[in-house]
Amino acid sequence: MKNKNIILENAKQTILAESNAIANLINFLDDDFKNSVNFIHESKGRVIVTGIGKSANIATKIVATLNSTGTPAIFMHAADAIHGDLGIIQKNDVVICISKSGNTPEIKVLVPLIKNYGNKIIAITGNIKSYLGTNADFTLNSYVEKEACPNNLAPTSSTTAQLVIGDALAVCLLELNNFSSNDFAKYHPGGALGKKLYLRVRDLIENNEKPQVAPTTLIKDVIIEISKKRLGTTAVIENNLIVGIITDGDLRRMLKDNSDISKLMAKDIMSKNPKTIQVDDMAITALNTMENNNITQILVENTNKYVGVVHLHDLLKEGIF
Structure with a gap:
């Protein structure tokens, strides 16, 4: 000692x-x-x-x-x-x-x-x-x-x-x-540092699926959509607008509280007014939004049109964390 x-x-x-x-x-x-x-x-x-x-x-x-x-x-x-x-x-x-x-x-x-x-x-x-x-x-x-x-x-x-x-x-x-930070990005295109300065949300979602259901979609089909698209979530879309989001966590809570789900629909368990991000926002902005709201997925819009989902794993894969 x-x-x-x-x-x-x-x-x-x-x-x-x-x-x-x-x-x-x-x-x-x-x-x-x-x-x-x-x-x-x-x-x-x-x-x-x-x-x-x-x-x-x-x-x-x-x-x-x-x-x-x-x-x-x-x-x-x-x-x-x-x-x-x-x-x-x-x-x-x-x-x-x-x-x-x-x-x-x-x-x-x-x-x-x-x-x-x-x-x-x-x-x-x-x-x-x-x-x-x-x-x-x-x-x-x-x-x-x-x-x-x-x-x-x-x-x-x-x-x-x-x-x-x-x-x-x-x-x-x-x-x-x-x-400026934009100049810095020109000289640091590689690694996590460079990606924080130039990588945008659209770069993260280009290969992702685009899960979506309607408010009246039965829960059985919601589960199928989330499982199929493998992002742990789905957007709820009505009249081409995002009206809600359903995550794996929402499904678990639903199963805990309901013994019969045969008549439940997406609108019954969705979270309304979910957090969204614009497709041209920086990837680091997506990370900050997730951290500040304690979420692992965020829906992406192009103006008001739903275009996909960014998952925390997408950011991890790019080394932005």
């Missing part, structure tokens, strides 16, 4: 150390940050993000965040850059160079080469007086007082600080670009 307590205490201290380091970054925000964002926003090129070691790993994540929020970006490893990959950089590109010390040999070789190309350099460094910090066009301070590592060696708080600055850049650019 003692070891377990030590583990939890170490974890808490790590999280506290990194959270404090991140919070302190607010004190370093200055005109260089603002000018960096504006320069990238007005640039006609891409953002090239480079680094070495753990900073290179952070660079790849920043690239991914920029790309997914509407700012074209490419990763360039600092070591590879000085061995042939400098061709990645084009005339109008902006280079973000990440280094905790700002004095690594690769960075010292790379910076003058980039400047000779005429490209602007944005430094993210924990040492603004370093070679990188003093030679960059814009310097963003990612200084941390101490790493979360007990030996103050392993990059922990420092890399988290770099990552947060990258996120801050991306979000500021997102706002300047008026990047």
Whole structure:
């Protein structure tokens, strides 16, 4: 138990150390940050993000965040850059160079080469007086007082600080670009996240059956219709309008309360004025409606015309849950 307590205490201290380091970054925000964002926003090129070691790993994540929020970006490893990959950089590109010390040999070789190309350099460094910090066009301070590592060696708080600055850049650019949820959907078409942003109700029901009965349909035939269409429910339709819904639950309650069902009709057990959704509504809206009303099916309309049923299983199948 003692070891377990030590583990939890170490974890808490790590999280506290990194959270404090991140919070302190607010004190370093200055005109260089603002000018960096504006320069990238007005640039006609891409953002090239480079680094070495753990900073290179952070660079790849920043690239991914920029790309997914509407700012074209490419990763360039600092070591590879000085061995042939400098061709990645084009005339109008902006280079973000990440280094905790700002004095690594690769960075010292790379910076003058980039400047000779005429490209602007944005430094993210924990040492603004370093070679990188003093030679960059814009310097963003990612200084941390101490790493979360007990030996103050392993990059922990420092890399988290770099990552947060990258996120801050991306979000500021997102706002300047008026990047909307529709734009986000364009860049995230796959997976549950993308589906929440583009999948519509009509996409869910296209292969579903369309169970329906009339108010005067006998219960025996209602049961047959629900069983046949395999959606656990049926709409009750009169004059082409939805007037009710019958679910498996309604049938169970009916059987519990009635010993003779031979003369019962749909209108006798249906729930009136059921919840409906429009065919062009988003699939996530269907999920929210089901959750808010504690139901597992919802009837779908096209204006006032009944067109089908969305079941919770349809949403589960698409990973929207």
